[in-house]
Amino acid sequence: MSTNPPSPSDPASGPQIGADEWVRRSGERNTGPGGVVGFLQRVADRTPHILLLVAFLGFACAIPFLTTNVYVVGVATDTMLYVLLAVGLNVAVGWAGMLDLGYVIFYGFAAYLFAELSSAHYGIHWATWQSVPLVIAATIGLGFLLSLPSLRLSGDYFAIVMLFFLQIFNNFTANGYTWDWFGLGHPHDITGGPTGITNIDPWRLFGHALNPNKPQDYLWIASAGVFVIVILLASVNKSRTGRAWRALREDPLAANLMGMPVKWLGLLAIAVGAGVAGFAGTVNASYYQGVFPDAFTLQLLILIYAMVILGGAGSLGGVIFGAVAINVLLEVLTTPNHARWVFYAAVLLGLLAKVRPWKVLAAVLAGLVGFGLAMHAIAAAISARWVDGPIAVGPTAFSTHGFFATLIRHWVVLPKGTYEVSNYKPGNYAFVIVIAMVLTCTVLKGWKRYVLLVPTIWLGAFVWETDLVNQAATTRYLLVGALLITLMATRPNGLFGQQRVEIV
């Protein structure tokens, strides 16, 4: 096909075969994202989506047969729960464009309610087929209730009110074990307080009880849930309500004037999301066999938002991908050895993708290696203590041997006593300096940027090895925070989201 549009034969009104056909065929390729992601997206667009869903779920359900490692199966189950949560949040945030900052309330409420109905806490042990639908219905009801403020308040203020509800929920679950208000007489233990509610019943389906110690049982239940929910939601998305949600996201006033009841649609979006979270909550309570107040906080909310945003809010496939990507990444980061692979791989891939042309890339890589070796030599010359430290290979394990260990130890400066807890760790100071250097790199242009990149990456590796790699929890969340910031600045529509045109 030629790269130039044929000249229009007749300047009259209708669509013209030559010019407009060219626009139609090449327009798609120009408006989509480029690179690997664009390629994947186009492949995904051409495959029937139901096939993709079945393939994904089929693979997930097959994991227990592909490995006997209980930890891996557990990670798969956790991931499937996050997939459910991401799909639910996508309804309000991705489709209807509403900022639902109270989403984890529904998750927690469902989990706690299931715990109250099916555990030793009150001594009630409702059958699964009774408690689960009731909890889901109650959560949907709560969704409608908590979204009522949106009838009076605009988006920002409604978001704040949702945060209030979250604070109220957290306060209540953490302290709800001495509740004696509203004339109840003596203090009641409603939520179990800081220690939560434990000994929750496993699900019982068709006479067969699921075994929480065998994660695959819950993996299959969660997968089945994902299958059903995704199909139901996709059908709604194709129909008039889905279109109305999208119109609401585009322009609420115009949608209202075109006959769509925007306030009701907003309530509905949040309530539907709450229903999905409700289902996930019942699975959660039963699988973990306990519910605790600090499991359902703002931290979890931001994590789910990161999954939805990364994948592309509005795209079911995208948010599923985002959930899987982030949860797997965070799991990998808990072990220093694996985390290390991720860090260096990410740095290398980032350089490969962004630094062009090849000569500059080669120069940067060479400079990186040379710089590191040089710094190491200087440090060693000053004092042997400065380079004597081992590298971390496990939560409490360190090593001085092995191929990777030796490589790193001669490139990064690892002082003795690097992993001791201290107020004045060099890693801390270096951390702040690295942040400053990274930000400066984004501002500089041309050769100055590449020159600064070398010490930045080296110092970053220093911080990684001496500080971050050993503190999994903090590192994970640092990365999530950084991810959200960079995503918004570079790709606000996420990896698989629709490229949108916005009127400001």
Next chain:
Amino acid sequence: MSGILAFQLYDWHFFFQQVVAGITVGSLYGLIALGYTMVYGVLKLLNFAHGDVYMIGAYIGLFVLTALGSPANPILPLVPMILLAFAAAMAGCSVLGVVIERFAYRPLRNAPRIAPLISALGVSFFLQQTAVLLFGANPRSYNTFELEQNSAGVGVLFHSTGAGNFSIQYIELVVILSTVVLMAALSLFVWRTRTGKAMRAVSFDREAASMMGIDVDRVISVTFLIGSALAAAAGVMTGLIYQQLNPYMGFGTGLKAFTAAVIGGIGNIGGAVLGGLLIGLIQTFTVAYLSSTFSDLILFSILVLFMLFRPTGIRGAPALQKV
């Protein structure tokens, strides 16, 4: 419970103590709220990260005080030491605020409304975890109670003064007076200087302001600088009075402070402080007379009701939308 209530209502000394405590904490909320209200005024952005800037300010103050030997062996007398802590925290946080704006919000000036909000959540998260990384997740203390103790073991800052049933601690006096001074300075700045006028212009119509020759980027940076400095001051004062710091204290306080800004009428400087005082008093009285475990629950329930019935705040004006 109602029995206790009745008894405490007759204890006037206790009552005035709560009033003063409420005004004190309310002043802190007001200082933080000023940052929220100014930024929302110029950018229409809910700066979720502002509460964490306040938290970082408190930690910077702690860092300075500890470096100067407080509380066991301070190498400087009390007043210069505290002033140095203030200066360091306010300077550090000003820079932090400007940097945050420059890298996390400025690229998103023309993005859909949700993008800077998500970015702000990301920054908030990042700051919290940075604090955990640098200072540890366990609570740390200013230990000001031990600074220059008298014979009874009470630090000088906590000595009280007053007459009859009314008493106030020196540190509370410091907080309230500082807030008044800072608020007056800010009002003067906004109403009497050119930059202040530029700020007000930008908050009305950013495009028009830029076409009138106002450097909008610089004005927004100044807004963040001032707001963050005020939050840092509030952070150091929090440390001095309440002593306990933890990396997650920014979010809850920030949320209350933002509500204070909304209650007072978003964009309104006097309103922000007024809102702060109101929330401070409600919170203190709830803790003192109703329930301290569920004080947050009660406070936020009240705030929900307030938002529902008076979303434009006490001194705000509803915005008209052009169709």
Next chain:
Amino acid sequence: MSEQAADRKPLLELQKVSKSFGGLNVIDDLDIHVNEHEIVSVIGPNGAGKTTLFNLITGVYRPDGGDILLDGQSLIGLRPHKITERGVARTFQTLRLFLNMTVKENVMAAQYVRTKATIVEQSLQLPRARREEREMNAFAEEKLGFFGERLMGYRWNQPAYSLSYANRRRLEIARATATRPRILLLDEPAAGMNPVETHEITELIGKLREEGGFTILLIEHDMHVVEGISDRVVALDHGVKIAEGSFDAVATDPRVVEAYLGASATKTK
């Protein structure tokens, strides 16, 4: 031009409607009526209150005084989507399309108010949902076909932001007609169009009345359009009706001339 409308009750009637914003009287004691199948144009200089008039009729603002009746029933206090349900649809002075949705989706979205399938039916793809979806599809194609070939064929699946300006205006009209209204409020449909497009739009508005059976209330600045298509013209200035009648009568009315050109203009006539 249809004459039988004159002796029937008007389809849309504004009685002594007033609206002020903070002390500024934008609409003052206004009486306007539109009979069924009529095309009425509202003209007036900028700031005369014309778009505010549309906003009042469609429920975006609530009048401070007076009444607005559609087929004898008051519209005051109803939510905008309810008013659309009663049969009022509009276009916007500055376009307000759903830019990231496709052309066909824009028109199908507007049919929400005329369909009934609940969310449960949609999720399970029950017969009523599937049937309504097919019908909406066909109806959208029919409404888009009103404009000839411009919005047909492959254009159905193109995002609305890819359309040219004139096509966007046409799409907005198509979207409004998809709500099955009794009366169409067109806010400056010819704005920004060249003479050829303006001529086309004039014919299109006529076609909307003849073939579509719509009643039309029109705000327009381009006098060629107003002259070419209106049964009746109403002139507003500062929220007050200053003239009403045929185009010729209104165009030569001294008050209208003064409003557009200033007081000295009347003296030179």
